[in-house]
Structures are given as structure tokens and as C-alpha cells.
Amino acid sequence: MGRAPKRTFKDRATPLSASAAISGTTATVQKKEEVPALLKKLTSGDANDRVWAAASSSNLLMSEDPSVRRLLLSNSIVSALIDCMADSVPDVVLQVTGALHKLAAIDQGAAEEICRKNVFGAIQTLIPRLAKSIDDIIKQNEDGSKLTAEERKTVFQTTDNLISILWVLCETVPWSLKLINSMALIPFLVSFFKVIGKLPASLIQTAGQFLYTLTDANVPAQRALLTQPGAPQTLFAVLDSQHGDDTVTAEDFTIARILAGGVLANVKATALSQLERAHKGNEDGIPEAETKLWSDFSRVLLQIISEFIQFDPHAAAETAAASVKAAIVARTEADSSGAEPANGFKHEEALDLLSSRISYVQMALELAANIFTDEGADDADIDGDTASCGDESGDEDDNEDDDDAMASENEHDDKGYIRSFDDDVGGKSNEDDGVDFDVNEMEDILADEGTTAKEADDVVRQSVLGVFIGTIVPSLQRLAQPTKMTTLAAAISECTSTPSSDSIKLVTSVVENFAALHERALSCFNNVLLVIEESLNAWFRVHGDFVDQWWLLLIDIAQHLFGVGGAPAEFAEADQRLRFAVLEPTISCMWTLARSAQGAVPASREQIEGLIHVCEQAPSSDLRVKAIGVLGNIACRKPGYIEENRRIGSYLLDEIVSKNLLVPGAPDSSAAEPLIEALDLIYDIYSDMTFDYDEPVFAYGAFLEKLRKCYLPMRKLVKTIDRRVKRELRDRGDLVVQNMRGFIDYKGSERQAA
Template identity: 60%
Template sequence: MGRIQKRTFKEQRYNPLGTSTIQGAATTVQSKEEVPALIKKLGSSDANDRVWAAASASNLLVSDDPSTRRLLLANNVVSALIERLSDSVPEVVVQVTGALHNIAAIDQGAAEEISRRNIYAAIQNLIPRLAKSIDDIIKQKDEKKQINGDERKLVFLTTDNLISILWVLCETVPSSLRQINDMALSPFLVSFFSVADKLPSSLVQTAGQFLFTLTDDNFHAKRALLSHPSAVGILMNAAHIKQSDISLSADDLAIIRILAGGILANVKPTALSMLEKQYKHNSDGIPADVIKPWDDLSKALLQVISQFIEFDVHVAAIQAASSIKTNIGLRAESVSNGAESIANGSDNEIALGQLSSRISYVQMALELAANIFTDEGASDADAAVGENIKDKNLRDEEEPVSSDDDNNDGNSDGNDENDDDADYSDIVDEEEDVEDKDNTGFDQDDMDDVLADEDTIAKKADEAVQNSILGVFINSIIPSLQRLAEPTKMTTLATALNECSVLVNGDGDSGSSSLVASVVEDFAALNERALGCFNNFLLVIEESIKSWFLLHKNSVDHWWRFLIAIAEHIFGVDAAPEELSKLDQRLRFSVLEPAFGCMWTLARGVGGSVPVTPEHIKGFIHICGTAPNVEIRAKIVGVLGNIARRQPGHIEENQHIGLYLLEQVISKPLLAFSGSSGNSMTDDDDDDISVEPIVEAMDMLFDIYSDMAFDYDEPVFVRGDFLNKLRQLYIPMRKLAKTIDRRRNKELRDRSDLVVQNLRAFIEYKASERKI
């Protein structure tokens, strides 16, 4: 639950270097002795040897042979490459930066070593030279002078690679952030946005993505950017620039606008805080012309995002499969002619790289939309509800006080504290009675009045929502989320391998299956991000305007059926071959987890009243039993628990779910743990006994069977002897809670302790309810 997480790893590009492989550069090594010789050539006096060695290192570091990579790293290739960053020959530098970026992007250990070897000083020395070269190129272009195309290309590629190296280190090596902050890169990175149409779009986008990552949850970087006198103005202009004002494609322009807006969104809270301090002595606060650009930013961003994410995943999947099949055919033809592989940078690989890049940008746009909505949509929702509740309270205050209230005030014994406690208890009881529609002690006329008021408040809040960030999100973003979340033929490995005619077992081509797997990861990640963004929306609505679900019950039912279809597709297709089984499972559940998160929120929002069938319930239970992590099992338990609360007329489904939660999710692992000889719990134990699902299932049982008046309570809870079974689980649950290390997992320990307290109280309550 909660906000989706930022991406934390820069994916390898299909042609990471961005330049064609040097003719004759090594792609394999035949013996260990070749590696030291190759690294020695990096220091050769012959520039051609240095270029060849750097290109060879780049190829070998990203080859499918991990032993060669380890051999290169063991022979200090990282140090040798960093040393060559100061090379006077641009062709050497571009190959070296490409090699360093490649290995940092795919190997966490290598990224950490690059950071330890202090690459920052070498890059810091290069940046002024590159900045001057870029400035000269732009000026020369303005003056229509003849420019050496190859020289420009080398400058741009080297700059792109250097920024990419820092970006990877920023995302994968936490300790690198201090050194990167000290480099004071904001002026350099922001400057790309002011001349976006005079530079390669890929370079501007790389600089923007790095700055977006750098300013996320990094106060030092935010302050550094805001202290740059023209940074905000440049980014504001870029965020609002129109197609008619710049010679870029619609997609490139949208990406630049999204990146500029995303960076501004990152620094917005800090910027507003600084403005408040600046104008604290101004009686009118921050001037309207100063605050307006910040106020308008979010809506403008959501509008451009909504257009950019109109992306047909099914057409993209067909195109990806076609490129892979063509690539496989070319590779087979090349091998049959005696070559080891086809040349890098083929049209099909370029097409796949462009598709991967587009998908990653759509994911980033969704992340940004989710963050904007979570940060500002919640405030809008709270304001919409607050205004309407305020109106209702004002109306209530105008109503005359009843004689009973007057009598109660007159009979006070002077103990104000006790009176306050009594009044508070009455309020709590009254609220519980309103929620309990079966409470026979509540007058039906009063109930109708309360429901009418709540319905009025909900409708007015809904109207207010339409004119807010929520309204923009609902009308502009939500429709695309469903399209982006739809599984395609490239969403699961089994269907993708079949679509691309790739065999894995027997005579299969491992290179082809790896290519298919990388594309499937892109599509699965897009499905996952779209569902995560959708759940952010649902969580904000649940927190602020829960009645919205009931007002839009038809939409809830539609989304529920859609999510069920996703689960059936993802979990129902054949498994991938054994060689890819681990990856296959990880990718399937990476999509299923946010799908069940959405189901859980929907089910909570409508009190379990979703269009579920007995077959769905059996499917949930089956997936819960096979899910690889506790997070998804806890979500499924939450879904099942809310479905079990439906009444009247769902006794059989309640019994099915209740028995499963009590016997399989709670009793089986708890009793096994209680019978073990260990007195402490490791991380592995935590996974084995599924602590979070146990806690969630306990909480759900408390809610499901909280009242003997529920139609399923007597036939399921009483006849099923649930109370005695829970009594037997009290000691094991208490034992389990005490073994959770509070320092390592405070939230889970606190929740577990609370469950123990509530379990004891629940047992006492249910025993007294029927005097059992």
C-alpha cells in the first residue's frame, strides 16, 4: 500500500555505447592471457590501439559470458578505463565512457568499484571541456559555419555517456550521492533545456532524467538548483513550451516537457518554503505573479502526460515480436555464413532500443502523475470533503438543542472530565451504530436522515473534485491506465517465446531467449507501473472521499472485472521453460502484486461488495498459496477478508474464506512455529511463516466476525468452533510477536503486538456474546 516506489536501476540500452562497434574489436576471449594484454593496450602509445582496447572492453563487459566480465574486473579494468578518461584522443574517451556506463548499468559490484575509484574527479575535469565544446558547436551552428559532423557526434556521445555514468551511480550506489552533490552539476544539466532544439534529443533527455533522479528526495540538490538564478525560469519555459515554438518531434517535445516539469515538481515544496520565508513580512503573502507558475504547473503537467501515455501496448508488442523474429532470422543467416554474430546497431536492435526507451519514459510519466496526484490530489480531496462537512456542521448548529440535552447539562455532577468521557463514548457508539446497518437500536428515520446527509456531502464533494487535480487525473489519466495495464502477448515469457518462435529447450538460441526476456521485462514493468499508479489513485480516494466508491459503483465493478481478467491472464497461461522459470515467476507476480493491491482497495471501498464468484475465490486462494512473497499474500488475504464480510446471503463463501484464513494462513504456520525449537526469528523465518499475512488475516477475522447478528456468524464462527481454535492460537501468536526484532522491523512488531492484544479482547468479547 502507499505510493509506488521510484525506479532505482538504470536499464541497459540495447546499444549502450550509442556508436557502432570498432571494426575488429574483440567480442570473445579464447584464453585468460588475452585479458591482461587487452588491458595493457589501453595504455598503448598508439591511439588506434587504445580505441580498439576500449571498444573491446566495452563489448566484453556486456557479453553473455559472466566469466569474462569477472576476469576483466579482476584485472583492474575499471581503474584502467578511468585513467583513460583524460586521454587526449576523443575516440578513446567516447569508447571508455561507453564501457564504464555499460558495466555500471548491469553490474552492481562494478558500479560500486567505479565509485570507489573516484571517477568523480576525472568526470569533473572533463565537464568544462565538454561544456565549452557544446557551446562552440551551438554558436557555430547559429552562425551557419561548417561543422565536422563526426566531431559533434563524439562530443555529444561522450557527454551522454558521462551523464549516464553519474545517473547509474546515483541510483545504484547510495554513497555516491555526496560526491555527486559536491560536483555542483545543476547549471550544466539545466543548460541543456535552454537549447533543447539545438542538441540531440537523447542528450537532453539523459540530462533531464539524471537531474530528475538527483532532485528526488535530495535536499542538497534541490537547494543547489534553486540557488541557480535562471534554473527555474529555464525549466518553467521548457515545461510549457509549445510545438510551434521548437523544432522537435511531438514525442521528444513531450518527454522534455515532462522531464522539466518533473524536476520542478521535485523542488516545488522547497521552492514554496523559500518563497514563504522571502515574503514573510509581506502582508499579502507571496505575490500572485510569483506563485501562479507553481500553481499552474501540476495541471499543465498532467495534461501533457495524458497525451504522452496514449500508447497502444498491443501494437507495440506486435512490433517488438516482429523485430525479434527478424533479428533471429538475421542471426541464423549470419551464423550459417560463418560469422559469430550479426553487427551491433542493426535496424531491428535500434527499433527495440527505441521501444524500450519509449516504454521507460511512459513509466516515468506514470510515476510523475502518481506523485503529483498523491501529493496534491489528497489535499484537493480533503478540501472538497472539508468544505461540505463544514456546511453540514453549520446547518446542524442551527438546529435547536433537544430537551434531553438540556436535562443532561442541568444534571451534571460537576465532574466535567467524566462527562467528556461519557460524551465521547456516546459519540463512538453512535458512529459504530451508523456503520452497523443491522443495529436494531437505531431508529430507521434517523438512519435515513444520516444516509441522506452523507449522500449529499459525497455528491457535493464529487462535484468539487471535478474542478481539481483529482478531476484532471480522473478524466485525463485514468482512461489510459487501463489500456497500459492490459497484458499483451509480450507480457509473459511463455506467450512471448511462442509469439517470437523462440525455442529454449533443446536447440534453442540462448541469445534470442535473453532478448525476448528483456523485452518481456519492459512490458511487464509497464503493466506494473500502470496498476501501481491506479492504486495510488484508489488509495487517495479511500483516504479522503471513501463515499466516492459507492457513488461510482458501476466503475468499481468494471475495474474489478478488468483486474480479474489480468489475474486470469497472467496466472492462467503456461509457465515458461525451466531455464527461465525464476524470471517467469518474478515477472508474473510483479504484475499480480499491484493488481491485487487495486482489488484490495476496491473491496475495502465498497465493503466487499464486488462482482466476485466462487471460482474467483478459489483462484485467490490458489494464488495466495503459491505467491513467492509475503506482500502479495497479505494483499490477497485482505481481498478475501473484505469479500467475506458480504451479507446477507453469502454464508457459503464466508465459510470457505473463514476456514482458509483461520486454518491455512493463521493456524498452520503459527502452530508449526510454536512447535519449533528456535527462540528468535531470522529474515528467512519471516518469509517461511508469512508473518504479515498472519497479522492481516487476524485483523480480518476480528472484523468479519465482530457481531453475532451477522447472518454467517452462527453457522460459520459458532458451528465451526472458531472461538476455541483462536484460544489455542493466543500463546503461539504472542510468542511469534515477541520474536520479531523491533529494531529491524518496528512496524511489523507493533502490528503484531496489537494483534495479540486484540486477539485476547476478541476472545473475551465473543465468549461473552453468547456466553460460550
Template identity: 30%
Template sequence: MGKEVRKSAKRRSNPLGNRVTSGVQRGLDEQQPTLQSDQVLPVVQKLSSQDATERAWSAACISNLVLSNTANLKLLLSKGIVAQLIKLLGDDSREVVEESLGTLRNICSIDPAVCHEYFAKGILTPLSAMLPQISHIIDLVLKDASLADEADQDRRTSIWDVAENFIYIIWSLSETSDNYIKAINRLNIIAFLISFLSAADQCPTKVVIAAGQCLTTLTDDNKDIYIEFQNHPDYIQTMLNILDKFDSPEKILVRVLCCAILMNIREIVQLSGSWDDERDAVEELNRKFMPILISSLDFDIQNAANECKVAIDSGNVTRHDESTEITPKPKQPLTQQDIYINNTIERLTTLQLSLELLSNICLQDESDEDGWEDSDENMDEAEADGMADKLTEDNIDEYFNDMEKLGGSSAAVEENALRSSPVINMFTVEVFPRLIQLSTPTVLSFPQNPTLNFGVTPSLALTHQRALECLNNFFLAMNDIPSQFWFKEHVEEAKRTWSWLFSTANTIGSAPESQDRNDLLEIIVGCLWALGRGLGQNIPLEPSHVPMLCAAFTASSIDSMRVKIVGTLGPIATRQGDISTNKDIGVFVMDLLGNLCSQRSQVDVVVEALNVIYDTYSDCAFDYDEPVYVQGNFNNRLKQLLPLFKSMVKSVDRRKNFDLRARCDEALMNLVAFIKYKATERRS
């Protein structure tokens, strides 16, 4: 059976906000004036002034400009400001250094791609020099050491902003490239970041969160970092202590970040001294994480969105000044409406990370169901194409025997252990209902005027996306259990979810076109695919469902979306007692197979369509087999498609797309075998 690839999307919202603006002022670029080259040139020139005050003023002006308008940012980047600002990180003036650091932080918060230029211009060199200085000043603050002079007072006053900006830049670089992470590993940055978690009750929460977010990225699939934690078990104990004692609402994101870090390094985290096997270790960690993650989901996003809309409609939300004046103005105090919207966005950030972690828990301990695919990775292109050419109904059995010898067997799932798992029980009873709530669109999820969303709309959309991804992975995990007991024991809940998914798709589909909208629709179809496989004969199909899916397939030009739609049609088609629906789906799939094979495009869609045919018409005893497959002459149509599909398979380069080519080779063998099987099935 075709199977959707599971993954948790990597896109994350910025948990740190902007340094200068309130964070609710975004989305107004279209309304902001754009400066001309001759207007910004004097500002840029002052970056190299002999006067430190002018250098600091220039950096602050640039920060003001880039935050007001992305067009201004592009103009300033073209003037080479990155190299100049990086150079100023080594300036003799504390004020110049701090303004330049803050401006560099703001630039990469708006345009993360600029991190490539940061790295190329050598930003890690001045940052590495700043690291011990920042650590020393923070140590003085935490120890409440006596002040040396007025300059010492100034350094201590600004140190938390400096630390946050410093960490943000490191975090942004880490998110940009694995190669940059390797360079960052050499900065001895882990001890610095852990120090904020160790003093989480003394440091401002925003800086602790910044350190936690940066550590989450640095420990994600980064084996080189493991040795740091192995050599310093106190780092792990620090995070475990936070899980146990920091339960105040304002520290909830800190606890969730510690869960994320510990989950990333779970191979070296040991809670109880010894385990029978690695599965026990993972289970124990998950039992510790789950209550924290579940409690973090207790947030009414519908009410929050309504309140944010009231705040926006009140007119008391801060906006950028629409003048073209470039001189920085004093920071305006935030209104109550600003604060509420900011707090909502921060709370949504916590939800997104918690949902991502819960989604990852669903993916743990997967067995490799297609072990044979990796065993022939060394086969060259000519061998693979030769195998495709030689496949016939006469020798297909020989090829299947060879593949079985190469393949490995997956371990049997211990059903009773899974049924009694506290983690699965918490997912079923506590997480599942919250996923439905958090996936349901709000009044601000898809506003008619998206330029006035003040940052709430993208945060809500990403929250819906994370919740739906988690829902999808939960269904996939429950499908992996041989008995699929969840779908049987919670059939009414599963059926309601099927109907709810279609209703939600209708709501989102009527919203203005956007990337967030399209992403959510694709994830919903993925949920329907996984849920349909579990429900099987219990799918609560309505007359509009199949036409909606077929229309969505025709309207979409995205291969991954089309694969999911075809996959979703599969379990619908296998329902007994509905020959008419089966015929509609069978004809639709056979027609698209003919069209796609002749065009030699969308290979993955063809593979999934073939998998649907194999699963749907695998037995002549099915009530729809004779009136649809036989009378529709499907077998001869498949035989006619065989040469086209062979040619399509050979067009997939194994060196560039090994996984896809492996799926194609499997589908080709299955196609030859299936044609042979269906030709003789009714004679036996």
C-alpha cells in the same frame, strides 16, 4: 484495518540505450560464444600500450566484447579493466579518452553494480576534470564559433556522444547510492545539466533526455540540491518554459522529465505568487502537470507490440555477430525494423516515467492514520516485551486509553473540495481508462521464447507494472476519502475492473516463470485488495475467485504476496448473504493463523490475518457471525493462539524492524480486546 504499504517502485528502464549497439540486440547472451582468459589478455594489455592508437583500439575492443556477452564482461572485470579505463580518462589522447568513457558507460549500462567499483576507484576525479572541458566545447558549438584547427573540429564532432556518455555515468552512480549523490553534489553538476535543458532546441534530444533523467534522480529526495534551485530561480523557469513550448512528439520525454524534476522540488516551486496553504501549491502544480502526463499516455501498446513482433519475425533485426572475433567492426546501419523497435522501447520509457509520476500524485497529501505508532519509538525492547507479557482481558482497556493519549488526530478531509478537484476528475475520466489499456498484456509481454524479445519484452513488462501500480494507488487514494464516493458513483466500472484483474492474472499466470511475471501478479493482487475495500458488498464474486486466491497463497513463498492475498480475502468475507464463502475464508484464515503462529514465521502475514478476523467478525449482527465465528469456536481458538502470538511479537526486534513491531504491538492489543469483546458481545 490492515493497509497495504504504498510506494512507487524504484526500478526504471535505461532511458539512454547503449552507445554502440542499437539497443534491440539484447537477450541473446545464451547464443553468444564466451571468450577464454588467454584470448582477452592481449586486448587488456594494450590498454597500457605506449601507442595511443593501440590504447584506443583496446578500449573499443573491450566495449565490443562486453556488449556481446555478459560472461565476457565478468571475465574482463576480473582482469582489472575498470581501474585501467578510469586512468585513461586523463589520457593525453582525445580518442583514448572518448573510447574509454564510452566503454565505461557501456559496462555500467549492462551491470549497474559495477558503479560501486567506479566510485571506489575514484572515477569522480577525472570526471570533475572533464566537466569544464565538455562545457567549453559545447559552448563553442552553440555559439557556432570559428574553428581553431582540425582537432577542434574533431572535438566538436564527437562532443554530443561524449556529453551523453559522461551524463550517463553520473546518472548511473546517482542511482546506485545516496552516498554517491552527496559526492556528486559537490561537482557543481546541476548548472551543467540545466544548460542542456536551457538549450533544448539546439542540443540533440538524446543528450537533453540524458540530462533530464540525471536531474530527476539527483533531485529525488535530495534536500541538499534544493539550495541550487533556490539560488537560481532561472533553473525552474527553464523547465516551466519547456512544459509550455516543447510539445512536439520527439520532445515528449523531455517535458515529462521536467515534470518529474519540478515534482521533486515542488516545495520551492511557486507558480502564482502566493497560496493559502501547501495543498493549494501542490494542486496548482498537479493541474499543470496532468495534461502533459495524460497526453504522453496516448500510445497503443497492443499495436506497437504486434508491429514489433512482425519486425522480429521478418529476420531484419540486427543481431550480434556470433563469431569470437574481438576486433571492433564498423557499426552497421540500422534497418527499418531496428528503428521501429528502438522507437517503441523509447516510447515505453516515456510511458513508464509518466505512470510513475501519476502514481506519485495519488500518494500526495496522505495523512498519518497511525500517528501513535511513532510516539513510542523510544521505548526499549524490555519495556515493549513487558507490555506484551502483561496484556490481559482485565487490563486491555487501560492500554487502549494510554494509546489514545499518545496518538494524534488527522485533519478531516474536505469532501467537497476533493469532489471538485480537477486533478481527481482527470484521473477518473482520462487516466483510469488508459491504465486499463496499458496494464493489459500484449503478444510480446510474455513470449514463449524470451531470448528473442530484443528488449521489447522487459520494457512492456515494466510498463504494465507501472500502470498497475498507478491503478493501485488510485484505488488507495479513493479509499482514503471517507465517503469512498468514486466506488459508489462508478460502481459498474469498478466491478468490471475487478473481473478484468482476475482475467489478467489468469493470462499472466499462464506465462513462463519469471521475475516480471511474479511482480505483476503481486501488484494485481494489491489492486484487488484496494478495489475490494472500496466495492465492499458490490464485489462481483465468481465461484473461482476465492479458490484462486487461496491456491495462490499456498503456492507463494513471498511474504508480501501472502499479505496482499490475505488482505484481499478480507472484504470478500464481509459480504452479507454469502455465509458459505465467509466460512471458507474464515476457516482458511484461522487455519493459517494456527500454522504460522506455531512456526513463528511470516509475522506480517499473521498480523494481516488477524486484521481480517477483526474486521470480518466485528459485529454479531452480521449474518455469518453466529454460524461461522460462534459455531466454529473461533474465539476459543484465538484465545489458544494468544500465547503463541505474544511470543511471536517478542521475537520481532524493535531496533531492526520498528514499523513491523509497532504493527505487531497494535495487533496484539487488538487481539486481547477482540477476544474479550466477542466473549461478551451477545450478552449485552
């Protein structure tokens, strides 16, 4: 399986608010035939016409009718909007930047076109103008205001839109990153951290989020920040400061600290690497004064995060459900009366605030998870090595001796079958190596293979991992627990008795927020389990109570997601998508926990049947592999679990392996990964005849004969995996076939030798 990747967020740049979800598709222009006239008004000499046209374009681009967006795009709406960014009227620029932001966020193709039409030049021209306006506003705050509140709001919202455009493009159009790097935005973005309390918190947060994204695995941006005079010091000052400014709330100030910490976390590896090169010839190494800022960085950031994520998802779900109900009622009444709701969109605004808070909790969880993963500094070297080994000499798939050639590169074990030096039970690949957390404190223990469980426990208590287990894991457990707004079926039932298209859209947007929160918490939790598994497995021998507690938590989550009724048929697809978005990281955690505890998890027969059901219903090969991994590790329990072993072993061999290989018709290569995982586990589960379940299950169940029948079909299936496209899977498949032959020979002679 492997560690959770450094980037645990998906779709971080989400511009659509709750109010947009319920009312954003209402277009000012009602007919497609009116679009050309609308585009013409974008260049009208009347500023009011241009404002109206830009706002209408924004609404139309959000239309559920894709033909409307296609019509706008075919009429060069992107070029027209970009040209309008140079408009002298602030309201026009505000509407145009808002429209481009929405368009880039919802349409990948449009985002690429925005990049091709050189939006970057238009933005670079606007930035100095906006920066001067912001500077004037700050000075006016000190000397007495000259701009009206509405004028200030326009400046702030336009700047927010501008940064958000770059943020979305950075996330969605990879090749745009080089162009964004060339814009030299670092001074502009860092400057927002110097004026916390003097500008809207939302604007500072948008700038911080973009800077965090920009410096994530982007070495040019990291170097630019580190060489910008005073930039790291500004971020450290924010991170280390305490709230004391009445102009900003404690929560907004904490978010700013977390954003500053996130940016510093992104550049830390590059900063230390630069220091190492600068002092390479220094016998005394790097002066302590130059590393002091980074020495206790992880602990400081974890402490801030642990305080921030004291968030109750159940209370939030109650608030969300009440706001959704009220918003639906208000919208229904407004539609029937033809007037705007009496209280405006206050309920949608409440949902937007809640959504924002949830998104920042997610970001904090991402940072916490990244503390326990590689910063990615060596990824380029790893990728380069992999590329250099690529198979460019033609198709070797027809070589019947492929698996024999592979055998020379691997290690034969004493049972006659092969183990790759980097192969491991559970399908972990070599990308799992080198977990980096609190390395200085853990160096001795990791080097000592004779470390006892108690020593491991003592070291954990004093390490960052100990801080994490003590202060953050309890919050992860709370944030992972499903609520009434976790599944679409339950949320629809809770919020409305007569579902409509608009109301379901609003409910879905809220459920997506809660599902994302659970997914991030579980991904973060999985990182903790992986660190313990890979580096301090002895810790579990001291804390079996944690194994039981964590297993039951994960089972409860899975049962909630998989054991409750579904949404109405017309919403079933979205319901399933959201359920599995949370179920997959839940199963990942189960897999890691079961491996770490060497199968010693308190899995009941009912839970085993539930995992089999997940495996059968899994919408992806990845989830099926994870469910198979959990089952295979549970099957290793001994002694006293013969019936459980029989159920799992029979399922793996009969339903996963034999059924896919021996049924009429050629097996599909898409089934290869689950088959490989199942076979790998079978080799380990039944590796020794002295196991109490081996004779009653493997021998009496005729497993050996079944495996013999599957050998040639499995070999044929593996040959269909294109090494040039899926090299790692092909290599693993070749290995599992070679091991299959060795395992069959070994098991055939095992009892004879005895």
C-alpha cells in the same frame, strides 16, 4: 498497505539496448589469458590500440561469464579506464566512458569501486571540455559547420555516456549523492533545456532524466536549482511552450516538457517552503506574483501527460514481436554465413526505439502518480521521531506483560479488544497520512465529516482528481492490460520456434519492458484508488459502476498472468519473476478497491478460489498479505454471501493461522505478517453476531475454539520478532495478540449476553 511510494520506478537507469541483449556478449578478446595484454594496450602510445582496448574492455565487461569480469576488476580495470578519461583522443574517451557506464549499470560492486576511484574528479575535468565543444557545435550550426558529422556524434555520445555514469551511480550508490551534489552540475544540466532542437533529442533526454533523478528527494540539489539564476524559469518556459520547431519531433518535444515538469515537481515543495520562510512576517502572506508559476502546475503537467500516454500496448506488442522475429532470423543467418546482417541491426534499433518510448511512458506515469502522493518534505521528521523511539534498552521480548503495557497506549473498543489510534483494516500504517492533492480545492470537503456522497462527487469533478479520473485513468486501464509480449511463455511461443540462449535473451528484454509498463500503470492506478479511499470514500457510493468495472479489469489481468501456461523449464524462473512483477500491483489495486468499496466488489466463487491460489503460490510475504487483505474484505459482504464467507473464513483461520501455529515445530517468524493480517481481518469479519454469516460460519464452525488453541502459539511467535529490526511489525504483532485475547473473551460471552 498504504500509498504507492513516491519513487515508483525501479532500475530506471537501464543502459542495455536490444542489440546488446542479442549480441553484447561477443568479446573481441576470446581468451582470459589475453586480458593482461588488453589492459597493457590501454596505455599504448598508439591511439588505435587504446581505442581497441577500450572497446574490447567494454565487450568483456558485458560477458555472461562472471569470472571474466572478476579478472578484469582484479587487474584494476576501473582505475585504468578512469585514467583513460583524460586521453586526448576523443574516440578513446568515448569507448572508456561507454565501458564505465555499462559496468556501473550491471555490477553494484563495480559501481561502488568506480565511486571510490574518484571518477567524479575525472568527470569534472571533462565537463568543461565537452561543454565548450557543444557550444562550438551550436555556433557552427548557425555559422556553417566545421566539424564532421562523425566528430559531432563522438562529442554527443561521450557527453551522453558521462551524464549516464553519474545517473547510474546516483541511482545505485546512495553515498555517491553527496559527492555528486558537490560537483555543481545544475547549470550544466539545465543548459540542455535551452537548446532543444539544436542537439540530439537523446542527449537532451539523458540530461533531463539525470536532473530529474538528481532532484528527487535531494534537498541540496533542489536548493541549488532554485538558487541558480533563471533555472526554474527555463524549465517553466519549456513546460508551457508549444511545439513549433521543425528540428525536433512532436514526441521528443513532449518528452522534454514532461522532463521539465518532473524536475519542477521535485522542487515544488522546497520552492514553496522557501517562499513561506521569506514572507513569514508578511501579514498579506506570499505575493501572488511569486506563486503564480506554481498555482496551476499540477493541471498543466497532467494535461501534457494525458496526451503523451495515448499509447496502445497491443499495437506495440505486435511491432515488438515482428521486430524480434526478424532480428532472430537475421542473426541466425549472419551466424551461419559468418557475415554481418545485410541490413545491419535495424530490427534491434527498432526495438530500442520502442523500448525508449515505453520508458518515457513509464516516467510520465510516475509523475502522474506522484501528484497524488506526499512530496516527502516531512519524511525526515517522521523518520527522526521513529528513530527517537527506538528500543535501545536491551531485549524486552521476555517480558510476559508486554502486551498489557501496550494496552495502555491504545484504545479499548466496546467489544473489549484494542484498536490502535492509527490501526486500520487492511494493515495501513501511519505513513499513509497526509495525502496531498489539490489541497486548496479539497480543504472544505475534507474538513466536513457530514459531506454527502453527491457533494463528494461534485468536488471530485472540479478537482485535479476529477481530471485524473476523466483523462488519465482510461489510459491506465489500457496500459495495464496484458499483451502477447507480457509473459515470457507467450512471447517465446510467438517469436521463435527453436529457442536459443541469444533469442531468449532478446525476448526477455522485450518482455521486461512490457511488464514494467503494466507495473507502472497499475501502481499509478493504485494511487488514485488510495486517494479516494483515504479522503473521499463517499465517492464510491455514487459510482458503484466504477467499482464493478475496475474489479473486472483487475481480475482479467490476474487471470491472464496466473491462468496461462508457463515457459519451458529452463526459463521458468524468469517467467515467474516477470509474472509476479505485474501480479503484485494488480493484487494491491484489488485490495485498495475492496477496502474502498467496503467489500462490495463483484467477486465470484471462482475468483475467490483464484485469490486463494495466488496466496498459496505467492513468492513473497508482501504479496501473500495483499491477497489475504483482498479475501478478508470480500468476506465482509452481507447479507447473502454465507458460503463465500465460509470459504474465506475457513481458509484464513485453518490454512493461514492454525496450520502455521499448530503444526509440529516452532512457527517461523517469516510467517508472522500474513498471520497478523489474517487475524486482524478475522476480528473485523466476525465482530458482530448479528451478521448473517456469523452463526452458521463462526459459531457452527467452532472458530472460537480454534482461536483459543492458537492464542499461546501466536503470542510465542510474536515474541520472536526482533523489535530492534522490525519495530513496526513487532508493535502490530503485540497489538494483534492483545486483541486476540480480547476478541476471544468478547465472542465467548456475546451470545450469552444476548
